[in-house]
Amino acid sequence: MSSDYPPVPVVYNNNSGNWRFDEVKVLSLPSATTPVSPDFSTHTKGLINPDGIMAVIPGSLPRTILYISKTLAGQGSPAGVPQCAVASPLNGKINQDYEVVRLATTTDGVNFTDLGVTNLTNPNDITYTGIRYASPNGSIVQLANGNLGLFYGAGNCLDGDSDAFHAIVYAETSPANLANWTIINNITSNPIASIAPMTVNGTTYPTSTPVVGPAQSWFGGRVYAPMAIYSDPQHVNLIFDGYDAGYVGGSDYTSYRTVGHATLQIGNNTIQ
Numbered sequence: 168m169s170s171d172y173p174p175v176p177v178v179y180n181n182n183s184g185n186w187r188f189d190e191v192k193v194l195s196l197p198s199a200t201t202p203v204s205p206d207f208s209t210h211t212k213g214l215i216n217p218d219g220i221m222a223v224i225p226g227s228l229p230r231t232i233l234y235i236s237k238t239l240a241g242q243g244s245p246a247g248v249p250q251c252a253v254a255s256p257l258n259g260k261i262n263q264d265y266e267v268v269r270l271a272t273t274t275d276g277v278n279f280t281d282l283g284v285t286n287l288t289n290p291n292d293i294t295y296t297g298i299r300y301a302s303p304n305g306s307i308v309q310l311a312n313g314n315l316g317l318f319y320g321a322g323n324c325l326d327g328d329s330d331a332f333h334a335i336v337y338a339e340t341s342p343a344n345l346a347n348w349t350i351i352n353n354i355t356s357n358p359i360a361s362i363a364p365m366t367v368n369g370t371t372y373p374t375s376t377p378v379v380g381p382a383q384s385w386f387g388g389r390v391y392a393p394m395a396i397y398s399d400p401q402h403v404n405l406i407f408d409g410y411d412a413g414y415v416g417g418s419d420y421t422s423y424r425t426v427g428h429a430t431l432q433i434g435n436n437t438i439q
Contacts, residue, residue, distance in 0.1 A: 176360070176379050176386075176407075176429040213279035214271055219303025221268060221319060224345065226309070229272045231345065233285065233317075235303040237329060238265040249293045255327025256367050264329035265290050266300050270345055285346050287319070287338060295325040295372055296355045302331035304392040310433060311400040314341050318393040318405065321354045325365065325372060332389035334358040334373065335407055352378060359405070359431070363387035363412050378431065379405075385425040387412030403431045 211217065218237035223230060238244045240263035250263045267290055270282035288301045298321045305319030317338045322331035337352040337359050352359050355373040363382045365372050382390070386409025396404040406428050414423040 176383065176427040178385060178425055178427050209277055211277055211279055213273075213281060215269060215281055218266070221301065221303050221305040222307045222317060224315070224342065225307060227272075227342075229274045230276070231270065231272045231282075232279075233268055233287070233305065233345075234271060235301060236267050236269045236284075240264050249291050251293050251299075251324035251327055255325060256365060257326040257333075258328060260327045262300075262324075262327040262329055264300070266329050268301050283346060285348065287317075287348055287350075288321075293324050295323060295367065295370075296353070296374070297323055298336065298350070298354050299323040300329045300331040302391055306393050306395040308395045308397045308403055310339070314339050315345075316395070316403075316433070317348065318359060318395045320391040320393065321358075323354060325367070326362075330391075332362070332391040332410070334361040334377075335390055335393045335405075359393070360386065360390045360407060360429075362390055379429045382412075383409075384412050385409050386427065388414040388423070398430070401433055403433060405429050405431055 214234060214236070216236045216238050218235040221233040221235055223232050244263065244265035248265055251261050254261050266288060268285045268287040270285060271279040272282060273279045288298050290299060292299045300322035302320035302322075305317055307318075308316045310316055317340075318335060319338075320331045320334070321336045322328055322333040326333045334354045335358060336350060336354055338348040338350045340348040354361075355375075357375045358373055358377045360379045361373045361377045361382055386407070389410035390407060392408040394406045396406070398404050406426060409425050409427060411423040411425070
């Protein structure tokens with residue numbers, strides 16, 4: 168995945184205010200209404216420790232999803248899982264949450280059948296280069312060759328936060344192989360976007376320039392929530408969120424959330 172234009176993401180709201188959409192509930196009624204319960208919502212069944220749905224597989228029937236399964240530290244995480252050895256250089260914390268990305272199917276949006284774990288995260292990875300955490304706000308595009316491209320937020324022991332706001336990464340697979348993805352743009356090796364560089368023990372992360380270019384101030388503190396919109400067989404429009412770099416140090420709370428945009432080029436439409 169490469170940038171097709173000058174690698175400068177565009178700020179949507181021009182730092183003039185904050186956009187935040189959380190737990191939006193949309194209700195509608197058919198033209199021929201029938202009496203219903205006043206409570207329109209219900210919780211899902213069958214998902215394992217769900218923290219949120221990452222993405223829906225396009226065209227899947229029954230509907231297939233990727234979702235985040237998270238177990239908080241000390242709440243029954245599997246025994247023997249390696250933990251981040253030291254407090255993260257970014258926030259000074261040791262995070263021991265256990266998190267994986269799982270597959271599930273549903274026919275009604277309420278009752279799900281879990282299909283197992285994917286390789287989109289590695290909860291045993293305690294390095295500063297692997298993807299230990301993922302956020303439940305990814306986006307899938309269908310490529311011209313039939314494969315699927317997934318954008319999602321990623322994190323590791325460098326930031327020590329299972330909310331996974333360190334970088335936006337990209338992976339591809341075929342619809343027949345949803346449990347195993349090829350990660351093309353990793354968290355430190357050519358990520359799509361990343362927070363401001365950090366140097367730890369003589370190594371600067373990320374180790375290569377992100378696709379959208381070096382971090383700008385408005386997403387130097389956090390970068391997350393990618394939404395990819397298919398433009399044509401060679402291009403994808405990517406909308407993502409960011410926190411100002413000053414927010415991390417606790418010194419800037421004035422206008423720290425921003426929504427931005429970048430146009431990306433899809434290599435050769437194949438898994439590289």
